[in-house]
Amino acid sequence: MSRSREEGFIGPWQGAILLWFSELPTALLFLPALIVSRAQQDAWMSVVLAIVFTLPLALLLGWLLYRFPGRTLFQVAETVLGKILGKAMTLFYVLAFVQWNAIVLREFGEFLVAAVMPETPLIVFTVTLMVLAVYAARNGLEVIARSAQFILPLMVSFFLIVLVLATPKMSLRNLFPLLEGGLGPLLLGAFITLGSTGEIIVISVVGAFLQQPEGVKRSLILGLAGILFFLVLGVMGGVLVFGACEAGRLTFPAFSLARVISIGNFLERIEVLFMAIWVGGIFIKVTLNLYIAALGLATAADLREYRPLCAPLAALVVVLSVWLFDNLTGVLFYLEQVLPVWALLWQWTVPAALALTAVIRKVEGSRT
Amino acid sequence: MRRSLRAVFLLLSLTLIGMILDGCWSRREIEELALIMAAALDAEGENQVRLSAFIINPREIGGGQPMGAGGGGGTRMPGEIVTAVADNFAEATRRLEEHIPRRVFWAHNRVIILGDGLARRGLQSLDWFSRDRQMRLDTVVVLTEGEARRVLDLPPGIELNPGRIITGILNSHVILKVELKDLFAMWQARGDNPVVPRVVLLSPDEHSGSKLQGREGRPGGGGEGGEGREAPPAQAAPAAVRFDGAGVFKDDKLVGYLDHLETLGTMWLRGEVREGVITFNCPAHPEGQVAVRFYRSQTKVKPHVEGDKIRFLVKITAEGDLTEHTCDDSLKDPAQVRAMEEALRREVEKRAEAALDKAQKELKADIFGFGEVLHRQEPKFWKQVQDHWNEIFAGVEVKVEPRMEVRRVGMTYASVEAIRGNTGGKKTSPGGR
Known part of the structure; x- marks a missing residue:
């Protein structure tokens, strides 16, 4: 059994930040409209519910890392399931991450084309971002985490600035009545959100590089808290400004929110800043997914280096991102109808099955 | 080997950057x-x-x-x-x-x-x-x-x-x-x-x-x-x-x-008044005028549902400053200010009623968003009425309760007329406090 593919180590804060980046960039832009169109003004409750439902997953992933300290999910799979099954599962995850990365990349491209530069071919955006992602992923997890740390303050401050500047256009009454449609729409909204919150599965790989076992716990707690905070604010912001009807009608409520800001006729039209920061966030997310996929493939193939795998996988991601969907409606349909179910399978069920097998077969990782 | 690769990569990224800095595709x-x-x-x-x-x-x-x-x-x-x-x-x-x-x-x-x-x-x-x-x-x-x-x-x-x-x-x-x-x-x-x-x-x-x-x-x-x-x-x-x-x-x-008055009433009822001036005749001396510039207003709409009868209580609060006053009362007297507030209250009421009359009797359309208030406060009841809300709205009882506060009276206490007319010291002594 080879040791981890990389000698990098990250801190608990960095772990949490990577969790945020693995979820928020696309979720903030694409999810609000989908949740609001289901749960209306209670969309923020859907988010809270979804995070609550994600807690068991967080516990499960934390437990796996506790039992197999310093091992990535892929190594755990081999330890628990044996060589053949373990490698099969790793390959399954590589494919899952590649596919998910392709969707993220497509979302990125679709948004830029739909909202900003309609005449530019999608592929220009996706290839440009992917080239950058390959470069970053080759530099290892530490570098990814540090660039995330660097982008984070910009992203958070700008996110908060947008919300604060939009307050004159908000009215609190848009959040009422509470629980108008009962629990049904709320759960439906939460279900859609689950497709994104399941993304914390990246901790099962990233967690292996956390400095201490304690770090995993802190990463998970901070990570979930941050996701909850930003996602609730993001969903609420759109509803507060536009009302539930209009927010559910808009394709990108968060972006429209940045567009309507106007303070005293001089501080306005700041959505370009929003975009710049958002592109930074997506970059981290795509890079992280690519890194994980490459690491997984390297584990499965018993390679010493994951680096040579980044570029080919990236090419695969770009091709898939074009090939998977015909149009933006297709992407939204996938996010709303397909992703939650698929996420339940690969982000929830498979790790759970793995943990169960580990318990039954009484496999334990060596504590070092 | 690694070094040469790095050089190639650097060159590649430089070319790419050069392509991008050139400008956007859709520029x-x-x-x-x-x-x-x-x-x-x-x-x-x-x-x-x-x-x-x-x-x-x-x-x-x-x-x-x-x-x-x-x-x-x-x-x-x-x-x-x-x-x-x-x-x-x-x-x-x-x-x-x-x-x-x-x-x-x-x-x-x-x-x-x-x-x-x-x-x-x-x-x-x-x-x-x-x-x-x-x-x-x-x-x-x-x-x-x-x-x-x-x-x-x-x-x-x-x-x-x-x-x-x-x-x-x-x-x-x-x-x-x-x-x-x-x-x-x-x-x-x-x-x-x-x-x-x-x-x-x-x-x-x-x-x-x-x-x-x-x-x-x-x-x-x-x-x-x-x-x-x-x-x-x-x-x-x-x-x-x-x-x-x-x-x-x-x-x-x-x-x-x-019309103008009805629009103002609609703004008060919707809670969209931010500032403005209201002019009215002096409560005690109809030949004089008072103008109040108000700011900071708030409108609260409360629905009351009893059986299938709906009532709305609209509470409007606003405060403002006196900007014109040509009556012969002195404004040193708090009672006078209260009288102003009362007159102001009636003015706002008049606007709101004009708007309500028009909306309920003539247009039969809820232009105040009262239906949404009901929706927020009584979601269950709203479900029963939402499909024909405009017709129901036409018959709904609306009570308007403005509460106006005059905070300041400006840079003078009394009008010139008040000083001239009251040199006998009936109400005001110009010199003393």
Whole structure:
């Protein structure tokens, strides 16, 4: 059994930040409209519910890392399931991450084309971002985490600035009545959100590089808290400004929110800043997914280096991102109808099955 | 090996950066764009639409610094008006581009002017204005009787184009302001109906010539925002616009207009009053006048449902300062200030009742969003009434309870008349405290 593919180590804060980046960039832009169109003004409750439902997953992933300290999910799979099954599962995850990365990349491209530069071919955006992602992923997890740390303050401050500047256009009454449609729409909204919150599965790989076992716990707690905070604010912001009807009608409520800001006729039209920061966030997310996929493939193939795998996988991601969907409606349909179910399978069920097998077969990782 | 790879990579990224820094794929230099600052939407024929747009002339807004070759001095138009007829506005924009030398750019559009012909036909044709990526949902929407196109003829004055003129007036905060997103929200909500402010064109005479003193001919006062409101719409080339009243939509179709007083009442009931002036006669001495400039107002609507009877209690609170006072009472007396507040209260009540009367008896449309209040507070009950809310609203009992507070009386305590008339020291002694 080879040791981890990389000698990098990250801190608990960095772990949490990577969790945020693995979820928020696309979720903030694409999810609000989908949740609001289901749960209306209670969309923020859907988010809270979804995070609550994600807690068991967080516990499960934390437990796996506790039992197999310093091992990535892929190594755990081999330890628990044996060589053949373990490698099969790793390959399954590589494919899952590649596919998910392709969707993220497509979302990125679709948004830029739909909202900003309609005449530019999608592929220009996706290839440009992917080239950058390959470069970053080759530099290892530490570098990814540090660039995330660097982008984070910009992203958070700008996110908060947008919300604060939009307050004159908000009215609190848009959040009422509470629980108008009962629990049904709320759960439906939460279900859609689950497709994104399941993304914390990246901790099962990233967690292996956390400095201490304690770090995993802190990463998970901070990570979930941050996701909850930003996602609730993001969903609420759109509803507060536009009302539930209009927010559910808009394709990108968060972006429209940045567009309507106007303070005293001089501080306005700041959505370009929003975009710049958002592109930074997506970059981290795509890079992280690519890194994980490459690491997984390297584990499965018993390679010493994951680096040579980044570029080919990236090419695969770009091709898939074009090939998977015909149009933006297709992407939204996938996010709303397909992703939650698929996420339940690969982000929830498979790790759970793995943990169960580990318990039954009484496999334990060596504590070092 | 690694080092050479790194060099290749560096070279590759440099080339890439060079490609990107060159500019965006969809870049449009500003001198290739026709910036629309105001758009007028009219109905045309059976079911076509006419789009008229005011496009600024970039050479003229440079503030004396000509931007391109051949620009510069002289008194040229700050822009030009172009118009096109088509089946819908998206197509009309393309049609515009057939006879202007630049690409149309919408993101700077500040105002959408609806002609009443189109408004009566319905708001459906506005879909494009929320769907196209160049549109901004904070564009203000106004309505005008007759052709909207005429509003674009506004001559340049302090501001150079109609878009800035209209938004400039709206930013004074005393007039109902409706942005595109508000319009869509009011239209979508089942317990609300759109109200859109109306602009009236003024002839040169009305704008700057013999100034109309609105206050004189009016019993009991009731002016807000200064100018009078009796002027008929001008037919000749307009010199200015004035906001006067508002159009009421039922669902998405224009069904009628509110006059000035009713519009003010609607703003109070919707809680959209931010500041303004209310003028009324002195409570004790009807020959004198009082004007109060108020700010900080709040409107709270509370629904009460008993069985299937619905009542609304509207609590309005506002505070303001006295800005004019020509009665012979002294304002040192707190009782006098209270009397002012009481008179003020009646004024607000009058506005609210005028609006309520019109909405319930004549238009039968809930233009105050009371239905949405009910929706928020009594969601279960709302489910039963939402489908025919406008009819139910017409019979609903609404009680308005304004509470006005006069905080300050300005830089003088009493009017000159009060000092002259009361030298006997009946009420006031001018010297002492």
